[in-house]
Amino acid sequence: MNEDQLAKNLMYHRKKKGLSQEKVSEYLEVSRQAVTKWEANTSRPNSNNLIKLAQLFEVDVETLLGNGDRERSSTQGEVSKGRMPWVFIGISVLCILVYMIHSALTDIFSIGIFICMFILCIPIQLFLHIYFSNAIKNNSFNGIAGFDDRIEYDICEVKKLLVQLDLHIGILSTVYIFLLCVINGVNLKMQWFNGVLIVVYILNFIISIEMSSYKMADKIYRRDDDKKRAKRSIPVTAIYALILCVGIGITGVVFEVKGIADDPLPAMKICGLLILGIMSATMGFLSENRNIKMWDPVNTDYKTNKISMISLFICVFMYGLMCVV
Numbered sequence: 001m002n003e004d005q006l007a008k009n010l011m012y013h014r015k016k017k018g019l020s021q022e023k024v025s026e027y028l029e030v031s032r033q034a035v036t037k038w039e040a041n042t043s044r045p046n047s048n049n050l051i052k053l054a055q056l057f058e059v060d061v062e063t064l065l066g067n068g069d070r071e072r073s074s075t076q077g078e079v080s081k082g083r084m085p086w087v088f089i090g091i092s093v094l095c096i097l098v099y100m101i102h103s104a105l106t107d108i109f110s111i112g113i114f115i116c117m118f119i120l121c122i123p124i125q126l127f128l129h130i131y132f133s134n135a136i137k138n139n140s141f142n143g144i145a146g147f148d149d150r151i152e153y154d155i156c157e158v159k160k161l162l163v164q165l166d167l168h169i170g171i172l173s174t175v176y177i178f179l180l181c182v183i184n185g186v187n188l189k190m191q192w193f194n195g196v197l198i199v200v201y202i203l204n205f206i207i208s209i210e211m212s213s214y215k216m217a218d219k220i221y222r223r224d225d226d227k228k229r230a231k232r233s234i235p236v237t238a239i240y241a242l243i244l245c246v247g248i249g250i251t252g253v254v255f256e257v258k259g260i261a262d263d264p265l266p267a268m269k270i271c272g273l274l275i276l277g278i279m280s281a282t283m284g285f286l287s288e289n290r291n292i293k294m295w296d297p298v299n300t301d302y303k304t305n306k307i308s309m310i311s312l313f314i315c316v317f318m319y320g321l322m323c324v325v
Helices: 003-016 021-028 032-040 047-057 061-065 070-075 084-106 111-138 155-185 191-220 224-258 264-294 306-324
Strands: none
Touching: 003 032, 003 047, 003 061, 021 032, 021 047, 047 061, 084 111, 084 155, 111 155, 111 191, 155 191, 191 224, 224 264, 224 306, 264 306
């Protein structure tokens, strides 16, 4: 048995699982310095700890000792990204090109519609695909919203979630780009429907992410208390997204009904109230998330933060003012 190989394997499988040395030491009930020495090859774990390490890393003991096939065991946790996201990106780009050429020839080109389709395709669809792919390839998830080094994850399940979200975002973006291309390319004169499409896209985008995260929570998180916190935070995020979309929708309706799009002063008042409402909702959202992170699901029942409730009331009040100003 190669002791140097054991040290390398311990570090390799710990990082592959997304665990810190502190998390490993807590699981084994040893000091963090002991784990550091194992990985530095200045000491080695006893038989009991070696068995526990194998169970934690979901490999056999022979693999840790270097007598097994590490590559074979590592491929068990590999997740296939597939090529479908690139196919949908290609379809989206094709739809944008068709719209540009057709609308230019028929003199119905709209820079606003082009910008909407461009944003859905490049910053959202393409960028997120590249970002997720890089995270999956390099086991680097620190840039993913909500990822916390202090939480113990099942990295393989995190990768599966990212692949699922990547594919869903690709399909969703392509469908909405296609609808924008068709509706505006044939000049149906349904400009109001463009706003509806964008709002529905945002809602679908956020809710689908939250639902996927909720369904995968039991697999992604290893500890029960982390699972409970994650499930508690998902509805809060969904409500926050709904509040944002409602605010945008109210703004669009007020602009359309009162015809103030070209009247600077009323338009500024409506936008100002919208911003105040969103700021209040954001403050409540951040306060509630902080409350969830500090919550001990084992010993105490969850109580909604008073600040978040007050912020929600202020947001609703601002939205109400938008309708009567």
